[in-house]
Amino acid sequence: MSPAAVVTDASGQVETIDLKDPLVAAGLGWLVPGLGHLYQGRTAKGLLFMICILSTFVFGLSISEGRAVYASWTDWDRRLPYLCQVGVGLPALPALVQNFLVRSQKAPLFGGVMAPPSTPQELNDWYRELHRYLELGTVYTMIAGLLNVLAVYDAWGGPVQLAEDDRKKKPDKEPDTEPGG
Amino acid sequence: MSEMALPLAQVNLMWFAVPLIIVISLVYAATHHEAMRPILTHAARLAVMISGFMLAIMVVLAIVAWRL
8 A cells, every 4th residue: 555645724624635646756856846736646836846847947047148067176276056956856967968068078068058167267257257146046046946855845745734723623712631540 | 257147246245035935934834734725825934024124134234234
């Protein structure tokens, strides 16, 4: 029997969600935002996550001409934002391939999209050319990656029920009970 | 500058926060509910809260800058 999450909606109705295999759902959800929910049959939420997260990621990548997402760990450029960006899964993984190619002195693919700068001068040129859009694109793509972490958690464990929601559903005053009685 | 970024250069930087507020509100709300109606209600409430918070911070900063 597959695990299920029990949620109570605003009207007090209890709903059971079949999570199927939560680890598979979480893995799929990381790979492509919303795919884990589609696998679980939670289509509306899956599409919502997919549209919101992927559009944020693509917009950030577009305004920075494909430069905001890249993997680099050199002395002059430790690209920590990539740790957040990789949360979006498959769409951010070409950056690892591009990094390997650039480090191997080979030409990057896709016209250099997601390829790291090969010299500090090239990185400076990016900032000079793109102005604030490199930073804005980085922020957008980082947020997309972090939001997908929330979506993956939802695919794995179901919706988070706030303690506040639970309190609302309980009666205002519970009957007093005598200790030991 | 890219062809896409060129028209965006005319846009005030604050407008770039709007799609982020919408997306963050929707995704956060979706992690707390299963049905679409409570998700949208929660997201709308959260978007107003985030905007209000940002507005309050802006007012405080404007007052501080004005007093200085």
